[in-house]
Amino acid sequence: MLDTPLQSIDLETLRTIRQVSEVIPMIIGLGIGYLAYTAYRQNQSRPMLYIAIGFILVLFVQAPLALIFTYVLELPTAVLNSLLQIPEFTGLGLILYGLWMPRRD
């Protein structure tokens, strides 16, 4: 009998890998946010500040917030998920606002 690769990985390992992989979008999000912030500083472009904060809110702050809500405040999952949507919506709104706002020369 040959073992398929799936059988050799148990669900617990898979879950851990998936949780750790949450770090990847966080790092990329931080990179994009930092780039937008640099652009704001160097080009004195206000829209870039909103884009920077937006990216950080959407991609970076959610995982640390989730950890705090789960382990420090011990909130139930339903409340946790609702609260985590706030930075997501705010961030997306800020990106949209940054793209919409007029440019000042």
Next chain:
Amino acid sequence: MASLTEAGQKAQNGTTYIGKTRDGTRTVSGVRDPEALADLLGDECTRTILVETKKEPCSAAELSDCAGVSEPTVYRRLERLREYDLVTEDIQPVTDGKNYKLYRTDLDGIELDLSEDGFEITISRRKRMADRFTQFVEGS
């Protein structure tokens, strides 16, 4: 560098083919005479300026030190490089009211391709990511 100058001379004799715009690159359409560009790059001082301004934005005085030539020579080379849009200048405000300029290049490569129609010069540039992001958002 000898090969570039030689290529320029060949281009002078043959047909100078102006390339089409490709994605991410800007072709030579702005370059009036490719021979002069090849000539310009044949100069060691010009190449030093490009190398130094690629590392970080430099003032004319710094460039003069690096290349070991006088400042007027540096300014002449910079002027010619600016004609081809190979260097840009940033004005740095100083507190005493006298501004000075920092020169920078976003040149990524100059490609010389030989086809049956002649030589084609392709200039590719890579702007700083922060500037590209700003342009993407502001659409300027």
